[in-house]
Amino acid sequence: MKGLDQIFITIGHLIAGWFPASVRPLVLAVLAIACIMPVFGLCFALTTIVERKVLGRMQNRYGPNRVGIWGLLQPMADGLKMLTKEDIVPFSADKTLHFLAPLVLTVPVWLAFAVLPFGRGMSAINLDSAILFFFAVGSASELAVFMAGWSSQNKYSLVGAMRAIAQMISYEVPLVLSTVPVLMLAGSLSLNDIVAAQGTYTYAGLARWNAFTPWGLAGLLLFLIAATAESNRSPFDLPEGESEIIAGFLTEYSGFKYALFFLGEYLGLFAMTGLAVTLYLGGWHAPFKWLEWIPSWLWFGAKFGALIFLFIWVRATLPRLRLDQLLNFAWRFLVPLSLINLLAGAVWYWTGVWNFPAAVLVRWALSAALVAFPYHWLGQALRGPLPPPRTYSYAE
Amino acid sequence: MPNEIVFLLCATITLAGAIAAMTLRNLVHCALCAAGAFAGLAALYLQLNAEFAGFAQLLVYVGAIAILIVFTVLLTRGADIQPGASSASPAPWMGVLVGALVFAGLVWAILASPNLLRLPPPAAQAPVKKIGEQLMSQYIMPLETIGLLLTAALLGAVVIALREPAKTETPAR
Numbered sequence: 001m002k003g004l005d006q007i008f009i010t011i012g013h014l015i016a017g018w019f020p021a022s023v024r025p026l027v028l029a030v031l032a033i034a035c036i037m038p039v040f041g042l043c044f045a046l047t048t049i050v051e052r053k054v055l056g057r058m059q060n061r062y063g064p065n066r067v068g069i070w071g072l073l074q075p076m077a078d079g080l081k082m083l084t085k086e087d088i089v090p091f092s093a094d095k096t097l098h099f100l101a102p103l104v105l106t107v108p109v110w111l112a113f114a115v116l117p118f119g120r121g122m123s124a125i126n127l128d129s130a131i132l133f134f135f136a137v138g139s140a141s142e143l144a145v146f147m148a149g150w151s152s153q154n155k156y157s158l159v160g161a162m163r164a165i166a167q168m169i170s171y172e173v174p175l176v177l178s179t180v181p182v183l184m185l186a187g188s189l190s191l192n193d194i195v196a197a198q199g200t201y202t203y204a205g206l207a208r209w210n211a212f213t214p215w216g217l218a219g220l221l222l223f224l225i226a227a228t229a230e231s232n233r234s235p236f237d238l239p240e241g242e243s244e245i246i247a248g249f250l251t252e253y254s255g256f257k258y259a260l261f262f263l264g265e266y267l268g269l270f271a272m273t274g275l276a277v278t279l280y281l282g283g284w285h286a287p288f289k290w291l292e293w294i295p296s297w298l299w300f301g302a303k304f305g306a307l308i309f310l311f312i313w314v315r316a317t318l319p320r321l322r323l324d325q326l327l328n329f330a331w332r333f334l335v336p337l338s339l340i341n342l343l344a345g346a347v348w349y350w351t352g353v354w355n356f357p358a359a360v361l362v363r364w365a366l367s368a369a370l371v372a373f374p375y376h377w378l379g380q381a382l383r384g385p386l387p388p389p390r391t392y393s394y395a396e
Numbered sequence: 397m398p399n400e401i402v403f404l405l406c407a408t409i410t411l412a413g414a415i416a417a418m419t420l421r422n423l424v425h426c427a428l429c430a431a432g433a434f435a436g437l438a439a440l441y442l443q444l445n446a447e448f449a450g451f452a453q454l455l456v457y458v459g460a461i462a463i464l465i466v467f468t469v470l471l472t473r474g475a476d477i478q479p480g481a482s483s484a485s486p487a488p489w490m491g492v493l494v495g496a497l498v499f500a501g502l503v504w505a506i507l508a509s510p511n512l513l514r515l516p517p518p519a520a521q522a523p524v525k526k527i528g529e530q531l532m533s534q535y536i537m538p539l540e541t542i543g544l545l546l547t548a549a550l551l552g553a554v555v556i557a558l559r560e561p562a563k564t565e566t567p568a569r
Binding site (some may be wrong): 097127128129132133135136137138139140142143146147150165169172187188189 | 428470523
């Protein structure tokens, strides 16, 4: 099974062996790019069809089932349609920015995949400050959204872009803050070190994933909520709220540029999902020691797929928020909770040296209480008093 | 040789972005070109093996400052300048003079610095861990001071942005 686990690295080094030693690092880098781009490109195609089918089933209908067997060729048909559509640029639009915006959104997103460890020793570059890199390359997307909205010279586009930027800036704070306890406990900014820190096993062969600790579970939930908002997905998809502002900053885009925006949005979601798997769900490690024989990249893929399904499920379940609810939720609920979660992580860290009997239970209770009670109180306080029971005058 | 090519590319992007940010007529274009210049500067930091500085530059300048500039432009005077207005200042030689003086001062300071005489250190890179340890031990006071200052600024911004409480007296009927 060791051979299967390392199969991609073995093949990569085999191919690199055909070249002189001086260009081998370059060849390996090109090979990594040549793997990441098609895999996640296909992943995008597959996710669109899976999302439509799952949404359909959850809404008691079939979803696409006409093109190919089970409708599996639907993404190809959609892609062809997008490619052959007329590319309309509004007469008064700022032509250069209108052209550049989809590129500025999509190109940096690819960079984020460079630091994700997809399996044992399978990260394209092993950066010392990988997580900083991840968030730094993501910072261009706000500018791209602004460029798209402003250059279209359309009020709906501008309002949509402003909404999107306000949302992205607000949710970036809890997104980054929720990752801080993980970095603190692992003592490193490198994603490979963070995965290695979760690689040991505790009682009954259960892995030491961060999600199995109170602060880790809270951090995972906070991260997933913020990631949903960051990638403009339902229930936070009001930058594209079609009932009020047509399609937001996408209003004046058609054809392939529109498809590029969608590609960028989904790739951003994939990168966030990969980061969530790496930070909280043990990366490519198996959940139990006796399951370690399954190749590491399969574990990463399985966790990745499960989280993507969760995102689709949430989209089918929750209604869209209002803008004031959205911003209040970020600043008055998520940001304080992620700060408190930092404290819970610190308590977990400092109580790690305890070794009296039942220390584990006390540690757990302390850290969990630090997260659970503020969650309850904050939720109660923000909800306000319940309205009095309704009285009916004429309907008795 | 590849190093020089990369440096020239980054320098060209930075300079072109900066020049465009000063000369273009449309303020939004200027802001976006400034963001390009920030990104070029980050690439220069990365080429110097300063990973932390480079990524922080990207995060703070491209991710936050550029957005702030763009918002400021949109919220204050609007992006469109009247066609007759000139973007150049009435006395351009003043700017050239100040720029030349600053440049000369910097060159003089760098040439006079004793660091130039020393041999370059063998591994000119600062691991993030080391930066963190230094920030938490030797430079803890500046760090805390900056934190306090930023918190005060944040609170001040909130106070300014707070909605005025509604007047309590009822209007005369």
